[in-house]
Amino acid sequence: MKVALVGANGHGAWHRRNISEKSDLLFVGMADPQPVSSPEAPVFTDHRTLLSATRPDVVVICTPPPTHLPIALDALSYGCDLLLEKPPVLSLADHVTLTDALTASGRVCQVGFQALGSAAWSRFRDALPTPLTGISAVASWKRDDTYYARASWAGRRGVDGALVNPLAHAVMQALATGTAAGAGRPRQLAVERYRTREIEVDDTAFARITFDTGLQLLVAVTLAGEDFIAGEIEARGPGGRALLEYPTDRLALPGAATLASVPGRADLLTNLINHRADGKPLLVPLSATADFTAVLETLAGAPLPHLLSGDTVAVDGPHRTIPGINEVLVKAAATLSLPSELGLSWAVPPYRRRLPS
Ligand SMILES: NC(=O)c1ccc[n+]([C@@H]2O[C@H](COP(=O)([O-])OP(=O)(O)OC[C@H]3O[C@@H](n4cnc5c(N)ncnc54)[C@H](O)[C@@H]3O)[C@@H](O)[C@H]2O)c1
Structure with missing residues (x-):
């Protein structure tokens, strides 16, 4: 099976090793211009x-997001299956x-939401409390100025x-x-987006999404966090709560007090190769x-997200932290509330939209 990679540096280095x-x-x-x-x-x-020179069966595309579609269409015109970041x-x-x-073209596209390939995710999904009364996703990361200087599309609107990028997995998983x-x-969608530096996008965001049935999920994430929270998806109801730490594949099902590791993650490229060989279902088809x-x-x-400044942001060289943000993330998740609804002094009214379908 012939595999090619488009976009070889950055996250592409991981794909090079994997292939x-x-x-x-x-x-x-x-292929890479650099x-x-x-x-x-x-x-x-x-x-x-x-x-045209290598005629691959499968192409992995790991380039800046605006280039994904044209490269994917070109790869399909050569009859390739896709693993698209x-x-x-x-x-x-x-x-x-x-x-x-x-x-x-009769070809398929797997999308690089790799946490959906974990055994922990499938156990979490199969053991969701019923009925479910709320879903939340919390992550507290830190990214400094160099993160936004690393690529021309970093910090860019859209x-x-x-x-939609570093914590996209939290949104997708929720x-x-x-x-x-x-x-x-x-x-x-009701969303409050904040930024701690002069970028065009959020580095801290709270998004509440309501489904057809009225079920709500709340994603509360920051890249200007205090203590590190890797990424936790919680699903709760009268029957208890299930908690999944998606980057580490640790899980606590209803009744369990602590997170425990659930080893096993299906590699998305292997799954795509198996799909070609014997029709095994794709873990993350484009449709999903x-x-x-x-x-x-x-x-x-x-x-543009609301720019936080003054006492709301602690600046330490290239690092920015929102003091007290972890407590806000946890409270927002627990109550499915946005910062403006929690009475935070720095909060602004949410942007509300009906999601297109
Ligand atoms: N699944 C994950 O956990 C994960 C993690 C990191 C990044 N990503 C995704 O991977 C993709 C790449 O991210 P990145 O941070 O490596 O980006 P990047 O800007 O560092 O670009 C990666 C490489 O693509 C090359 N490139 C740019 N345009 C190209 C083109 N037209 N043809 C061929 N190569 C081209 C660049 O020169 C660079 O070497 C993004 O979609 C990003 O969201 C996914």
């Missing part, structure tokens, strides 16, 4: 040259374009932001929890990401 480690795959080449050090396969500066596309119109191209609980489609794209598209149309 190289699989002895049953032939790593036929990579120099690639110690390449494991021939390097081309343009993905079309890579495609998240966020797969930037609008529902692009989602439809890619879906139509997949149908026309393509980046805590909710949406998938609602889907698994039979809550229907997500319909309403439509709700995420609806959220991304809606956020792209929102005003």
Whole structure:
């Protein structure tokens, strides 16, 4: 099986290792306009040259989000199956374009939400309390100025932001929890987005999403956090709560007091190869990401996030922290409330929109 990679640096370095480690795959080449050090396969500066020279069966696409759709369409025109990094596309119109191209070509697209391949996720999904009264996702990370200087699209409206890029997995996992609980489609979004530096996107955000059934989820995340919270999805109801730490695959099912590791994560590329071989279902087909794209598209149309300053932000060289933010994240998640509803002095009214479908 011939595999090629488009976008070899940045997160592409992880894919290079992953492809190289699989002895049953032939790593036929990579495309990147930037120099690639110690390449494991021939390097081309343009993905079309890579495609025509190497004729891969599968193409992994790990480039800046605005380039995903055109590269994916080119790869499909060469008859390739795709492993496409998240966020797969930037609008529902692009989602439809890619879906139509997949149908026309008979090829498939797996999307790089890798936490959906974990054994912990499938146990969590199968053991959700019923009825479910709320879902929350909390993460507290720290990203300094260098994070926003690393790429031209970093901090840019429509393509980046805590909710749609570094903590996109929290949003996707929470949406998938609602889907698994039979809550229907997500319909309403109320979001408060904040930034601690002069970027165009949120580094701290609170998003409440309401599904068809009325079930609500609240995502509360920051890149200007205090103590590190890796990423916790909680689903709760009268029957108890299930808690999944999605980056580490630790899980506490209803009745369990503490998180315990659940080893086992299906690799998305291996799953795609198995799908080609014997029709094994894809773990994250493009169709499973439509709700995420609806959220991304809606956020792209929102005003600039509110700029926090003064005493609200502690600045230490390239680092910025919002004092007290972890307590706010936890309280927002527990009550499915936004900061303005919690009476935070720095909070602004939410942006509310009906989500497109
Ligand atoms: N699944 C995950 O956990 C995860 C983690 C990190 C990043 N990502 C995603 O991976 C993608 C890449 O992110 P990144 O931080 O590595 O970005 P990046 O800006 O560092 O770009 C990655 C590489 O793509 C190359 N590139 C740019 N345009 C190209 C083109 N037209 N053809 C070929 N190569 C091109 C760049 O030169 C760079 O080497 C994004 O979609 C990002 O959201 C996913």
